[in-house]
Amino acid sequence: MAELQFREALRAAMVEEMERDERVFLMGEEVAEYNGAYKVSEGMLDRFGPKRVIDTPISENGFAGLGIGAAMMGLRPIIEFMTWNFSFVAFDQIISNAAKMRYMSGGQLKVPIVFRGGNGGAGQLGATHSNSVEPFYANVPGLKVVAPSNPDDAKGLLKSAIRDDDPVLFLESELMFGLRGEVSDAEDYTIPIGEARIAREGDDLTIVAHSKSYWLAMTAAEELAKQGYEATIIDPRTIRPFPFDPVVESVKKTGRLVVVDESQPFAGIAAEVAFHVHHRCFDDLDAPVARVTAKDTPAPYAKNLIEAWMPTVDEVIAAAKKVLYVN
Amino acid sequence: MAIPVEMPKMSDTMEEGVLVAWLADEGDQVSAGDVIAQVETDKATMDLEVYDDGVLLKRVVPQGASVPIGGLIAVLGKEGESADEVLTKYGAGGAGGDGATEAAPPAEPVRQPGQDPGAAADTPSNADKNEGATVPTAGEAVPNASRVAEPSNVSSGDGAPAPAPEPAPAGEGVDRIKASPLARRMAQERGVDLARLRGSGPEGRIVKRDVEAALGGAAPSAAPQEAPTPRPAPAPRPPVPAPGATGDDYTSVPLSQMRKTIARRLSQSKFSAPHFYLTAEVDMERAVELRDRLNEGAEARGRAKVSFNDLVTKVCAVALRLHPAVNSSWLEEQGEIRRHHHVHVAVAVAMEEGLVTPVVRDADRKGLAEIAAETRDLAERARARKLDPSEWEGSTFTTSNLGMFGIHEFTAIINPPNACILAIGAIRDVPVVKGGQVVPGKRMTITLSCDHRAVDGATGAAFLADVRRFLEEPVLMLL
Numbered sequence: 001m002a003e004l005q006f007r008e009a010l011r012a013a014m015v016e017e018m019e020r021d022e023r024v025f026l027m028g029e030e031v032a033e034y035n036g037a038y039k040v041s042e043g044m045l046d047r048f049g050p051k052r053v054i055d056t057p058i059s060e061n062g063f064a065g066l067g068i069g070a071a072m073m074g075l076r077p078i079i080e081f082m083t084w085n086f087s088f089v090a091f092d093q094i095i096s097n098a099a100k101m102r103y104m105s106g107g108q109l110k111v112p113i114v115f116r117g118g119n120g121g122a123g124q125l126g127a128t129h130s131n132s133v134e135p136f137y138a139n140v141p142g143l144k145v146v147a148p149s150n151p152d153d154a155k156g157l158l159k160s161a162i163r164d165d166d167p168v169l170f171l172e173s174e175l176m177f178g179l180r181g182e183v184s185d186a187e188d189y190t191i192p193i194g195e196a197r198i199a200r201e202g203d204d205l206t207i208v209a210h211s212k213s214y215w216l217a218m219t220a221a222e223e224l225a226k227q228g229y230e231a232t233i234i235d236p237r238t239i240r241p242f243p244f245d246p247v248v249e250s251v252k253k254t255g256r257l258v259v260v261d262e263s264q265p266f267a268g269i270a271a272e273v274a275f276h277v278h279h280r281c282f283d284d285l286d287a288p289v290a291r292v293t294a295k296d297t298p299a300p301y302a303k304n305l306i307e308a309w310m311p312t313v314d315e316v317i318a319a320a321k322k323v324l325y326v327n
Numbered sequence: 328m329a330i331p332v333e334m335p336k337m338s339d340t341m342e343e344g345v346l347v348a349w350l351a352d353e354g355d356q357v358s359a360g361d362v363i364a365q366v367e368t369d370k371a372t373m374d375l376e377v378y379d380d381g382v383l384l385k386r387v388v389p390q391g392a393s394v395p396i397g398g399l400i401a402v403l404g405k406e407g408e409s410a411d412e413v414l415t416k417y418g419a420g421g422a423g424g425d426g427a428t429e430a431a432p433p434a435e436p437v438r439q440p441g442q443d444p445g446a447a448a449d450t451p452s453n454a455d456k457n458e459g460a461t462v463p464t465a466g467e468a469v470p471n472a473s474r475v476a477e478p479s480n481v482s483s484g485d486g487a488p489a490p491a492p493e494p495a496p497a498g499e500g501v502d503r504i505k506a507s508p509l510a511r512r513m514a515q516e517r518g519v520d521l522a523r524l525r526g527s528g529p530e531g532r533i534v535k536r537d538v539e540a541a542l543g544g545a546a547p548s549a550a551p552q553e554a555p556t557p558r559p560a561p562a563p564r565p566p567v568p569a570p571g572a573t574g575d576d577y578t579s580v581p582l583s584q585m586r587k588t589i590a591r592r593l594s595q596s597k598f599s600a601p602h603f604y605l606t607a608e609v610d611m612e613r614a615v616e617l618r619d620r621l622n623e624g625a626e627a628r629g630r631a632k633v634s635f636n637d638l639v640t641k642v643c644a645v646a647l648r649l650h651p652a653v654n655s656s657w658l659e660e661q662g663e664i665r666r667h668h669h670v671h672v673a674v675a676v677a678m679e680e681g682l683v684t685p686v687v688r689d690a691d692r693k694g695l696a697e698i699a700a701e702t703r704d705l706a707e708r709a710r711a712r713k714l715d716p717s718e719w720e721g722s723t724f725t726t727s728n729l730g731m732f733g734i735h736e737f738t739a740i741i742n743p744p745n746a747c748i749l750a751i752g753a754i755r756d757v758p759v760v761k762g763g764q765v766v767p768g769k770r771m772t773i774t775l776s777c778d779h780r781a782v783d784g785a786t787g788a789a790f791l792a793d794v795r796r797f798l799e800e801p802v803l804m805l806l
Contacts, residue, residue, distance in 0.1 A: 226662070227660070227662070228660070228662065255507075255509045255535060282508050283508045283509065283511070283512045284508070284509055284512075285507060285508050285509055286507040286508075286509040286510060286534050286535040287507060287528075287534065325527065325528050325529075325534055325536070326660070
């Protein structure tokens with residue numbers, strides 16, 4: 001096991017896949033000469049040259065479409081968005097072309113493309129640069145959405161994403177690029193898309209949390225354990241297709257669920273998970289499902305307000321106590 | 328929208344209140360602070376004030392109904408405004424419902440307004456077994472054991488869900504039992520009658536722990552040897568008797584809020600706190616002398632007479648100051664033993680239907696005259712049910728005295744969250760040996776019950792030794 005930063009794990013995945021398959025290439029703003037806005041692609045230009053590590057103008061709609069076209073014609077592009085906030089100008093390409101082309105061509109075309117970049121709030125970045133895009137994209141049949149919480153999952157899942165024959169949206173986090181963690185040394189290490197990881201086991205309640213929120217849940221679980229309540233924590237890792245089965249199995253044992261999800265609450269991921277659990281675990285629930293999400297407003301800029309807007313450990317603990325019926 | 332009036336939490340141990348009297352009629356104009364009803368809590372009968380101005384649109388519950396904290400009691404609003412929106416929000420059955428608090432799904436058994444919730448319908452499968460029997464026969468399912476003899480509303484044993492039993496009195500509503508899906512399933516699987524449970528969740532929702540408690544609590548009384556001769560079940564069930572009716576050979580006494588609280592809290596104490604007991608005999612000769620001298624001319628000066636109990640209160644307070652480990656609480660949920668900085672000594676006061684334990688605060692810093700006056704005032708108001716909840720909350724130690732009944736010694740159950748309680752017996756005239764001679768002496772036996780989780784044997788004994796020392800030589804308290 002090697003300890004890698006999240007960004008190094010992503011790079012290792014891309015490098016391995018580019019060495020394995022010459023159809024794979026990386027394209028995006030600042031990915032080549034500047035070594036990546038967040039240094040994810042550091043050294044890759046030198047290694048693979050400018051035909052496979054390609055700087056683009058600031059034109060997301062253009063290079064997203066370019067990538068989709070390349071994928072339809074047999075290449076396997078990795079498109080980096082500096083952050084997912086900028087994917088909105090390429091929304092039509094992703095929704096109308098990447099997601100639908102296989103369906104609309106009756107399977108004659110496929111779109112094996114990965115879009116990746118930082119997602120979610122990352123401090124005082126203001127309303128337009130703090131979006132969590134999970135609900136937007138996970139709403140669309142034809143897309144896969146992956147959001148790992150740690151370097152090991154990031155590497156294994158990104159390799160699977162690059163090999164997938166359908167478009168995969170890979171959600172990272174600006175706040176997690178420096179996160180260190182053990183990464184498997186196994187040769188050609190892949191983790192299947194759509195499989196959850198049970199990070200912690202406890203009998204008293206279940207907490208589902210992905211990406212950054214996973215760490216809030218883990219911290220909250222430690223505090224809850226001190227107070228005598230043991231939580232099972234499930235990191236779904238993939239948002240679409242969502243691994244509902246392990247969540248359902250766990251809730252059948254614990255009878256209580258908290259979903260932590262940094263995206264907005266309305267029609268969000270937490271709402272979707274809550275629906276499935278209410279539907280499949282109705283007779284096992286001792287309390288209504290609780291969720292902890294961003295607040296239902298645009299992200300504020302002021303430090304105190306953005307802190308209040310983001311989900312917090314205290315909110316996770318409070319939600320857990322609510323479903324446990326303790327004060 | 329109209330304004331809901333909910334059952335407030337009037338004491339720290341209250342879980343539900345009985346609306347004993349309506350003091351306002353529908354249509355009455357009320358202002359914030361007006362008393363619209365009286366509510367019997369577990370400890371006292373208290374006034375229910377409204378917080379808003381308006382017209383009393385609806386009295387949602389009838390007199391005598393038991394309402395959980397947060398349950399809807401009444402609806403206020405503007406003249407002519409409809410209460411339906413509030414009633415719907417609280418599931419109180421809309422315009423037709425005038426009875427109890429909540430609306431019911433059709434298949435649920437129905438409660439009579441004013442009837443103890445514990446007396447609601449049986450599940451059909453065992454409805455015919457319970458008639459009049461206080462204890463189930465051997466081999467019957469455990470949950471049945473918790474059923475005491477109460478008039479049942481179930482009208483038939485034919486296995487069909489009971490329909491509404493009697494022609495409903497005018498304005499009767501229907502009760503819906505709120506339970507979590509898990510609690511509902513567990514109850515069905517284990518044969519627990521949800522109508523007999525009190526929910527500890529929001530708005531009285533029955534949750535898993537309530538069903539578990541019912542299952543756990545029912546077990547002990549299932550002892551088969553206590554089974555009485557089973558009665559034959561009468562074929563067509565006679566009309567449902569009124570609540571609290573007298574049967575052939577028993578009288579049903581409805582449980583008051585105070586009775587329920589005593590049962591719950593003392594069971595919790597005795598079953599969760601491992602009690603051990605320390606008994607000491609105290610030479611009361613000097614204490615008797617002291618009391619006589621203190622009380623000389625007390626009445627003439629308008630002072631309350633000091634009782635032996637007051638003296639024990641003072642002695643305990645001084646000794647508690649010296650033994651902080653005894654002046655403590657085992658707090659399971661917080662995972663700590665809390666040592667209290669104040670010495671608040673509660674004194675058990677017997678009442679007609681139970682007891683309360685009003686608190687003499689900072690008793691270590693009060694003189695005997697002050698303790699005497701305060702204790703007398705608290706006891707009188709306790710018997711008149713005029714205590715404010717704040718006056719029986721927050722004790723750090725409790726004493727209980729049955730000396731006036733001639734009891735020599737007894738053991739008391741700890742008053743949670745105290746760590747200890749002192750049981751005080753009568754002062755007896757006994758022959759004692761002094762200087763080789765048998766002479767008349769005065770002796771009193773005291774017994775300390777300790778929660779072993781917080782207080783060990785030696786700790787309790789050292790405290791009790793100081794209590795005895797101060798009673799035998801009261802002047803030592805001056806040090």
